[in-house]
Amino acid sequence: MSLTDEAILRIRRLIQSGELPPGSRLPPEPQLAAQLGVSRNPLREAVKALVVARVLDVRRGDGTYVTSLEPRLLLEGLGLAVELLQDDTLLEIVEVRRLFEPVATGLAATRITDEQLAEVGEHLEAMRAASDDIEKLNRFDAAFHRAVVSATGNETLSTLLDGISSRTLRMRVWRGTVEANASHKTVAEHEAIYEALLARDATLAQAAALIHVSTTETWLRSVLGHVDGEEG
Missing domain, CATH: 1.10.10.10 (Winged helix-like DNA-binding domain superfamily/Winged helix DNA-binding domain)
Structure with a gap:
């Protein structure tokens, strides 16, 4: 040393x-x-x-x-570190998001206040209105998830997921650009999450979030597999 x-x-x-x-x-x-x-x-x-x-x-x-x-102060460098990771680690980042975000969403369902639920609903409405603008849609998408995780009251968890989401945002924009009907699928998946939060159903909220993240992960795996196949 x-x-x-x-x-x-x-x-x-x-x-x-x-x-x-x-x-x-x-x-x-x-x-x-x-x-x-x-x-x-x-x-x-x-x-x-x-x-x-x-x-x-x-x-x-x-x-x-x-x-x-405070966690947000000490961990705010995570987003920069994630941004510096190489492209071949993108799938790993999505896997980490799959591990954390559904559990966080389930926890939010047990803690979310009426005011916080109203904020999540506002982001969902903004997503619906921006469904034809992929860039805007994904900005509201990120705000939606940030509001959900914030409702857990767990600042460490919120900061970790913020750092991870900063890297996956561009990937979701990419998906929306190349995949037909992706925006409508995205809005529908967020509606399911919102309805579960509205019902304060932790199990349903976790399942809805898992389906949402898994859809993106499945798409990314198929794209990367296609690219690898072409290179081979």
């Missing part, structure tokens, strides 16, 4: 132990270096790394603070 990695580990331990809770200010650099038993150069590099990771926040003229450590 490098000296910088060692400094990162020791700062993390201070945070995890509660000695440096969220929102707290780090001691001055000489004091912190002595406390951690590291020299100042590795400490500076460790602080830079933790700033990039949104664990620390440097405020000019004020000092360095521990951030709120």
Whole structure:
């Protein structure tokens, strides 16, 4: 382990132990270096790394603070990481979505409020109105799912699925462009999810979401298989 990695580990331990809770200010650099038993150069590099990771926040003229450590802050880099994945991992991303999103939708059915349900309904209406515009349709599609997952009240789950969906959005646009009647199928699948949420039926909501995600996954597998066959 490098000296910088060692400094990162020791700062993390201070945070995890509660000695440096969220929102707290780090001691001055000489004091912190002595406390951690590291020299100042590795400490500076460790602080830079933790700033990039949104664990620390440097405020000019004020000092360095521990951030709120909220899931959305710490995990917001996931979307960028997913965007950088190579195209041959797209199917893996869809598989991950299939594992998470139906369960999240089922959970949302047990927790969704009337106000949140109304928001989901508004996104569905927007999808219906934009059924002939693939780009708009998929933007409202993403907003629909974001509102559903938000209704779980689980910020970590919401952030993870946001990161995954950022990559699959373009793929859904692609599907809508090349597959006949895809937009009508998409709207119908979202209507089924909405009706299950309206009934507060977790099992039905999970099943409807699974069918929706699986439809896209099945289509993608067939397309990739066709491409591989042509290349072979």
